[in-house]
Amino acid sequence: MTRIEAIMGTLILEIPDDIADAIRLPPKEVDQELHKELALALYQRGVLSSGKACSLAGMTRWEFEDFLELHRVRRHYTDENLEEDINYARSHV
Numbered sequence: 193m194t195r196i197e198a199i200m201g202t203l204i205l206e207i208p209d210d211i212a213d214a215i216r217l218p219p220k221e222v223d224q225e226l227h228k229e230l231a232l233a234l235y236q237r238g239v240l241s242s243g244k245a246c247s248l249a250g251m252t253r254w255e256f257e258d259f260l261e262l263h264r265v266r267r268h269y270t271d272e273n274l275e276e277d278i279n280y281a282r283s284h285v
Contacts, residue, residue, distance in 0.1 A: 224250060228259065236265045 207226075215222055231249035234240035240248070246256040260267060 231256075232259065232263060232265060235260070235268070238268060242268065 212222065215225075217225055228249040228251070231240065231245040231251075234248070235242060235245035242253070242256065246253055249256055249259065251259060257267070
């Protein structure tokens with residue numbers, strides 16, 4: 193039974209206790225790791241931008257870049273992204 197609810201702008205994903213208990217991580221790390229894995233999967237599928245994936249994962253841009261590399265996920269970086277980055281860099285000199 194997986195259920196996703198929207199409550200006041202926040203999505204809540206329910207995971208049955210037997211599955212949550214089967215996750216082989218210390219209990220204190222489960223929430224953070226599930227957020228990171230969801231961010232990775234959605235970014236990899238191209239349905240979440242890198243900025244939003246970073247936010248969901250609770251990571252900085254650089255931490256997320258390292259996370260992508262660790263999992264061998266190709267970055268989605270277009271010519272438009274490059275132009276935006278160049279313009280941003282020029283405006284903050």
